[in-house]
Amino acid sequence: MRIVVCIKQVPSTNKVQLHPETNTIIRDGRQSVTNPFDTYAIEEAVRVKEAVGGEVIALSMGIPETERLLRDAESRGVDRAVLLSDRNFAGADTLATSYTLSLGIRELFPVDLILCGKMAVDGDTAQIGPELAEQLGIPHVTDVSEIDSITETAIECKKETDHGYQHLKVKLPALLTVIKDINMPRMPSIKGVLDSQTAPFERKDAEKLDADFQRIGLTGSPTQVVKTFIPERMSEAVEIVGEAEEQAKKARNIINEVLKDGGVEY
Amino acid sequence: MSQSLIRPMTEEYEEFLRDESRTSGKAESISFPNGENDIKKIVDELRREAVPITLQGARTGLAAGAVPSQGHIMNMSRMDRVTGMRKDQQNQFYIRVQPGVILSQLRKKIELKSFEHKGWSQECQKAYADFCDAPEQFFSPDPTEASATLGGMVACNASGARSYRYGSIRPYVTSLRVVLTGGEVLEIRRGEIKAKGRDLTLVTEQRDSLKISLPRYQMPDTKNASGYYVEDNMDAIDLFIGSDGTLGIISEIEIRLLKMPSVVWGVTCFFQQEQAVLDYVAEIRRSLTEIASMEYFDGDALEILRQQKKKGHTFAQLPDIDEKMQAAAYLELHVGTEEEALDHLEKIEAIMDKTGGDAQHTWVARVDVDRDRLLFFRHAIPESVNMLIDERKKQFPGITKLGTDMAVPDKHLHRIVSTYRASLKRQGLQSAVWGHIGDNHLHVNLLPRNEKEYETGKKIYAEWAKEVTALGGAVSAEHGVGKLKAHFLQVMYGEQAIEEMRELKKQFDPDGMLGQGNLFAFQSKGGGNS
Numbered sequence: 001m002r003i004v005v006c007i008k009q010v011p012s013t014n015k016v017q018l019h020p021e022t023n024t025i026i027r028d029g030r031q032s033v034t035n036p037f038d039t040y041a042i043e044e045a046v047r048v049k050e051a052v053g054g055e056v057i058a059l060s061m062g063i064p065e066t067e068r069l070l071r072d073a074e075s076r077g078v079d080r081a082v083l084l085s086d087r088n089f090a091g092a093d094t095l096a097t098s099y100t101l102s103l104g105i106r107e108l109f110p111v112d113l114i115l116c117g118k119m120a121v122d123g124d125t126a127q128i129g130p131e132l133a134e135q136l137g138i139p140h141v142t143d144v145s146e147i148d149s150i151t152e153t154a155i156e157c158k159k160e161t162d163h164g165y166q167h168l169k170v171k172l173p174a175l176l177t178v179i180k181d182i183n184m185p186r187m188p189s190i191k192g193v194l195d196s197q198t199a200p201f202e203r204k205d206a207e208k209l210d211a212d213f214q215r216i217g218l219t220g221s222p223t224q225v226v227k228t229f230i231p232e233r234m235s236e237a238v239e240i241v242g243e244a245e246e247q248a249k250k251a252r253n254i255i256n257e258v259l260k261d262g263g264v265e266y
Numbered sequence: 267m268s269q270s271l272i273r274p275m276t277e278e279y280e281e282f283l284r285d286e287s288r289t290s291g292k293a294e295s296i297s298f299p300n301g302e303n304d305i306k307k308i309v310d311e312l313r314r315e316a317v318p319i320t321l322q323g324a325r326t327g328l329a330a331g332a333v334p335s336q337g338h339i340m341n342m343s344r345m346d347r348v349t350g351m352r353k354d355q356q357n358q359f360y361i362r363v364q365p366g367v368i369l370s371q372l373r374k375k376i377e378l379k380s381f382e383h384k385g386w387s388q389e390c391q392k393a394y395a396d397f398c399d400a401p402e403q404f405f406s407p408d409p410t411e412a413s414a415t416l417g418g419m420v421a422c423n424a425s426g427a428r429s430y431r432y433g434s435i436r437p438y439v440t441s442l443r444v445v446l447t448g449g450e451v452l453e454i455r456r457g458e459i460k461a462k463g464r465d466l467t468l469v470t471e472q473r474d475s476l477k478i479s480l481p482r483y484q485m486p487d488t489k490n491a492s493g494y495y496v497e498d499n500m501d502a503i504d505l506f507i508g509s510d511g512t513l514g515i516i517s518e519i520e521i522r523l524l525k526m527p528s529v530v531w532g533v534t535c536f537f538q539q540e541q542a543v544l545d546y547v548a549e550i551r552r553s554l555t556e557i558a559s560m561e562y563f564d565g566d567a568l569e570i571l572r573q574q575k576k577k578g579h580t581f582a583q584l585p586d587i588d589e590k591m592q593a594a595a596y597l598e599l600h601v602g603t604e605e606e607a608l609d610h611l612e613k614i615e616a617i618m619d620k621t622g623g624d625a626q627h628t629w630v631a632r633v634d635v636d637r638d639r640l641l642f643f644r645h646a647i648p649e650s651v652n653m654l655i656d657e658r659k660k661q662f663p664g665i666t667k668l669g670t671d672m673a674v675p676d677k678h679l680h681r682i683v684s685t686y687r688a689s690l691k692r693q694g695l696q697s698a699v700w701g702h703i704g705d706n707h708l709h710v711n712l713l714p715r716n717e718k719e720y721e722t723g724k725k726i727y728a729e730w731a732k733e734v735t736a737l738g739g740a741v742s743a744e745h746g747v748g749k750l751k752a753h754f755l756q757v758m759y760g761e762q763a764i765e766e767m768r769e770l771k772k773q774f775d776p777d778g779m780l781g782q783g784n785l786f787a788f789q790s791k792g793g794g795n796s
């Protein structure tokens with residue numbers, strides 16, 4: 001069985017700290033990391049391989065530095081890695097990203113199973129998995145928390161929904177996006193880390209993929225960012241400390257404030 | 267006004283009678299000062315009746331130092347502000363904190379470079395701006411319990427895994443403000459006041475001059491948190507670090523940061539025999555220099571963890587440990603480049619091979635998520651043991667865990683471990699051993715199943731204290747002596763030295779108000795003999 005796992009490089013933290021003098025974002029100098037959900041996809045892919053045999057290929061579209069993360073996946077049981085990297089891929093929205101990834105996957109055909117994370121913690125759209133499946137014309141299941149069984153031709157899995165869960169059976173090849181409940185990722189061993197340094201790794205650019213330049217990068221991205229903003233927080237928690245009387249006074253002030261803002265007369 | 271600062275002990279303050287040693291005490295009143303002025307007011311009030319004062323940080327201490335025997339509890343948890351920052355000419359950064367600042371919160375602030383800096387002086391603001399532009403910094407002391415306060419850590423001379431390379435908190439404390447029971451305040455900066463031989467002169471902010479004669483005993487040449495730090499020509503600040511809440515009330519602390527090494531990797535290696543780990547550690551110590559910490563977990567500790575993992579949800583995130591593995595060692599590499607780190611991994615692999623390990627059975631943590639899991643693993647072991655003992659206590663309320671905290675010089679590691687194993691085997695006691703093996707500092711935890719075993723445990727603990735002393739070691743290497751280990755301090759230094767410690771204390775706290783029962787018994791004015 002050939003399994004492809006898609007991984008994305010994301011910043012190590014999404015907390016933004018402003019410089020006290022310049023008011024610009026402080027670059028924390030920390031290395032970016034594998035999207036947390038993708039670490040579960042990697043583990044699941046390796047577990048499937050260990051159960052039924054075959055190989056796991058890690059795939060990412062990203063800057064050259066992403067090689068470090070792909071090799072990290074190799075230290076955890078992934079057999080080989082492919083990085084799609086080209087200046088022309090820059091500025092891609094989810095449509096262009098999924099198109100590019102689909103080209104990378106077509107080059108690896110025949111592929112039986114594709115695993116993605118539920119979503120990336122920076123882009124947050126959770127669109128890549130389903131879009132990629134559509135680009136490839138295969139079925140997909142999102143938010144998978146368990147793989148029940150897998151054969152040469154079909155996979156049964158458990159999908160979490162807002163109101164419970166579903167057990168689904170789909171034909172292979174198929175794409176799944178996974179959530180964190182699915183497993184507990186392993187730690188790489190010394191041997192794994194050392195071997196990953198020389199494990200098979202390929203870098204491919206747009207030309208190599210024979211990409212349609214109208215469909216990649218900024219050019220291939222119909223989405224337009226009109227405005228970005230931080231949504232206003234609708235609820236707030238405050239801690240009330242001090243002597244009982246002091247606390248009571250503060251609580252009263254807060255209640256008054258709320259009543260006033262809400263326009264409630266009393 | 268001090269009346270409202272000092273509150274009578276009521277049921278709502280019950281928890282403040284205990285610490286993590288799981289022993290419990292008594293007190294008549296409690297306070298939560300907000301600043302140094304509050305401390306002074308409280309002390310002035312209590313001095314009239316010479317009321318005993320027990321100081322508290324986060325009460326994570328394991329030696330009952332923060333457990334009151336009577337009188338007043340002064341809890342520092344409300345003094346939790348970071349008050350400033352400084353940069354020196356070598357571009358080193360220093361942070362000033364109140365004693366109630368919690369280590370984990372301080373670490374987060376340093377990591378995110380996020381400080382509440384409103385109200386800081388201009389100079390501090392400038393240093394903070396530079397700090398934001400500087401490479402990542404860290405505070406090296408890392409006791410396993412990150413909810414400890416900085417004040418408690420200074421009072422106990424706390425250490426952690428990384429102390430193997432960087433030492434205890436001591437060298438990172440660059441300035442202290444200390445309120446004495448007479449109401450005077452000392453401000454001591456490292457490097458400014460030195461003893462002449464064993465004579466020390468201190469001048470308080472109130473211009474009183476204190477002429478102190480220091481005890482004459484020699485400290486062991488190991489990691490040490492047993493009794494007062496004294497040596498010829500010592501820096502005055504060192505006297506208060508590790509003083510276990512008995513000399514003065516620490517009201518402000520300045521700490522020094524270090525530049526974070528570019529590459530920090532954690533490596534846990536599993537072995538089938540304890541002996542193999544001892545050989546492995548000795549070999550690593552000989553041949554690798556860039557190791558920041560070296561920790562040990564024995565088979566019993568691993569087994570307790572496996573059992574907890576089966577039971578509970580909180581421990582589910584721990585990686586599985588192969589059933590055959592009977593011991594583990596954790597190393598942390600601090601190096602400049604990934605190439606160096608890989609080179610170290612190759613050497614570790616070779617040393618494992620040579621000492622009977624297998625590099626397949628290892629965990630390498632190169633990213634934060636994995637490192638956090640290893641930290642969780644390390645913290646989960648003492649936690650699991652505490653849960654086990656709490657369960658047994660329901661049937662035998664008289665028992666507690668008996669955890670040792672002793673260190674010996676390098677050459678005696680193999681010997682002290684065989685001593686521990688021989689006594690444990692002879693007495694048939696259940697135990698779990700873990701700790702800072704790089705410093706030959708293992709916590710042997712005796713886990714009594716009933717009161718009889720508890721008594722036996724206390725006996726062998728005392729035998730070990732004698733043995734460790736004979737090998738030139740320390741009876742408390744990091745937790746402090748507190749109340750529970752006071753008798754071992756006597757074993758370690760002898761009565762003469764204890765008498766000199768009492769004399770020293772008298773010079774700062776003549777009425778014996780502070781930390782009654784910590785380190786040694788003291789005839790005090792307010793509350794009789796402790």
Ligand SMILES: Cc1cc2nc3c(=O)[nH]c(=O)nc-3n(C[C@H](O)[C@H](O)[C@H](O)COP(=O)(O)OP(=O)(O)OC[C@H]3O[C@@H](n4cnc5c(N)ncnc54)[C@H](O)[C@@H]3O)c2cc1C
Binds near residue numbers: 117122224
């Ligand atoms: C309007 C808009 C404009 C954008 N403009 C830019 C831009 O100018 N420059 C820029 O860099 N980004 C830009 N992005 C972000 C970029 O489009 C997305 O980050 C990317 O398409 C993936 O989407 P996501 O992060 O929401 O991933 P999700 O759909 O949330 O990710 C789900 C899963 O898909 C897989 N996956 C996602 N991305 C990759 C990848 N690159 N390689 C392999 N697997 C992957 C992973 O398994 C991941 O867990 C833009 C996004 C939007 C919405």
Ligand SMILES: Cc1cc2nc3c(=O)[nH]c(=O)nc-3n(C[C@H](O)[C@H](O)[C@H](O)COP(=O)(O)OP(=O)(O)OC[C@H]3O[C@@H](n4cnc5c(N)ncnc54)[C@H](O)[C@@H]3O)c2cc1C
Binds near residue numbers: 424
């Ligand atoms: C699971 C676990 C793991 C631990 N691991 C480690 C470890 O690896 N290394 C280590 O060193 N310790 C360890 N400890 C012990 C403990 O965390 C440390 O001793 C810590 O320094 C205590 O800090 P605290 O704030 O909890 O102090 P407390 O327990 O509240 O007090 C400790 C002592 O300090 C005195 N004190 C507190 N504040 C002041 C002040 N402002 N002025 C003067 N005296 C004061 C108290 O009177 C008392 O004597 C561990 C504890 C636990 C529960």
